Amino acid sequence: MQITVSHTSNQEPLSLAELGWSAFFDDQLDRVDAGLAPMRVATVHRARVTAESQSGPIKLNLPNRANTVDYAVGDWVLVDPNTRIPVRRLERKTTLQRRTEGGQSPQLIAANVDTLFIVTSCNEDLNVARLERYLALANESGTTPVIILTKADQVADNAPWRDQVLGLQRGLKVVALDATAPEAALALAPWCATGQTVALVGSSGVGKSSLLNTLSEKAPDEAQLTGSIRESDAKGRHTTTSRSLHRIAGGGWVIDTPGIRTLHASDLSVGLDLVFVEIAELAPECRFRDCTHDHEPGCAVQAAVAVGGIDPERLERWRKLGNENRTNTPVLSGPRGNKQTKASSKRSCNPK
């Protein structure tokens, strides 16, 4: 499908596949959609949404009373090429969302992300509990997590950092690199092929902007701001201000999402099970169905801790994250007035 839309860019037209289109979206098209142009949401502001069309970036005209919070960077929308009004948003393949503290409805971070790059650096600031949160978020949203250890060039041996993160989830891929070096793009190429979409999450100062610039081969004058890091406490300044969709040189797309530091564990169920799979697998063997793996007799998890099969610190972090999840996930009223949480209505791994 190629529908011409007047635009501001001189770039070569992109195929839909280059924009990230796949059979998943094609299957959602109806005959009535003929004449509409599929486009990908690139930026979402309070009253303004822009998109990447096949012929370049364009500003969308929102219908009256449309709420921009309904759109996420990475969304596919079908746009009327004459009015530039998005007529329909396609169902999302993956949805990254977060709930701010006390927030009733989750806030969209990004949509249709294939791989979540969880960025952390080889310094003393590495926080496994935070990485487990990001992993649970990635799993829950349906994206594949990859841990990126930046600043590998600043340590003689990155093995101690690699060892800390490899065990955080079964089959986890970990890549150590220098985010500022062109070779970083090569190391990440397996996840950045044409049509693939990745997103970057991680604390301030770990190298997300640097990685973004390296992946997009941005010239210095158009590069994202890269902030400086305070040497004293290894904590960075927050410098990134607008989320957006960037083209990866010779391949897919990268979404940069600020504000992820205020991420809270909420709405997690299978996402948590996949991170703490060693606990989830043993839980059915506990004597009590609602075992909290704490003080109960016949607890298979505590038995595994006793013989060194389960790391007690992991169990403690699982408990904290599960508690945080339950606290932050609003309780919904069930059909007959019985209360149930969204998380517990799916297969749950919360401390029961």
Ligand SMILES: Nc1nc2c(ncn2[C@@H]2O[C@H](COP(=O)(O)OP(=O)(O)OP(=O)(O)O)[C@@H](O)[C@H]2O)c(=O)[nH]1
């Ligand atoms: N040597 C080296 N320096 C790096 C690497 N990654 C980032 N830096 C430097 O660390 C500082 C912070 O990097 P940024 O890319 O701004 O970090 P960020 O994660 O985008 O930070 P926020 O925008 O605050 O979220 C900059 O001075 C970078 O040049 C790396 O892999 N090696």
Ligand SMILES: [Zn+2]
């Ligand atoms: Zn138990």
